[in-house]
Amino acid sequence: MPEDVSGIAVHHFGITVSSLKTSLNFWINVLGFELIGRDVLEDRDFVRDVTGVRDGSIELAMLAKGPHIVELLEYKTALGRKALAFQACDSGASHIGLMVRDVDATLRMAAPYGWSAFGAPQVVANGHWAGRRVVYLKGPDNVLIELVEPGPEGERRDIMLRATERRD
Template identity: 35%
Template sequence: MPLLNHVGITVSILERSIDFYTRLGLQPPPPDWVFTIEGDWLSRLVAEDDAVIRVAFLPMGEGAVLELLEYRQPQGEQSNSRPNRDVGAMHVALNVDDIDAVYADLKDSLAFNSEPQTVATGPWAGNRVAYLSDPDGTPVELVMDVS
């Protein structure tokens, strides 16, 4: 069975996104985990001519990382106008120990969709969750396992 290696999110301003995700509890990237990549190999990999990308890896435990990518060249457009329903849209779910405390600490400075909710059905019934968006509109789900 494959194990999660990383989740990559394209962002518009790398430092702003690093700040956002570290405020949610992720560890800041070590200095050598923020870098620029470019070259023919990268352009072939991402199918973009003359690609130049600033990258940050934020450790997530168990060897997984959150990879933030700021395309310097070519620059893209923000297009996730309906990220909760557009086909191909994604979200990142992060486990937290106390969702109500995280919400109380951040609700005045970050835009949550609502206060934490209790999952009503399915295998996660009883867990507590909250949604908010990162600075570029990517949905982020906070999850507190109550089992």
């Protein structure tokens, strides 16, 4: 295997929201993320040069859960802003997968915040995710989250598979 000299590592996952206040309540109170920073980007030339959004100003919050960081962005101004309506199968659609202890409890906690599942949680029958319960949620801003509940063996199966793959 060639040496990885790219220096690439995932830093954060960014999500544009219509209301930073509402979204923070969900991510902190339901999902248990910790607020680690807030900022306001009012330099519209900077925002345009980084994001391609004309006349944009942003209020943002950085949240952490363990080593994982989620950035929530509320554009206070922007030309051409619109709400997206998409399905998980549409090109460019994305989701964030979160491991939870109890999918059913998480769904109950998420409902008052406007998040709902597309269907009942399903148990994966085959493959190295076998035994896990999974379901997609859609939130008020059309954000998709996949909830993943460990199977009977928890995450031990994943660790063993990764170790086996490295030896091959």
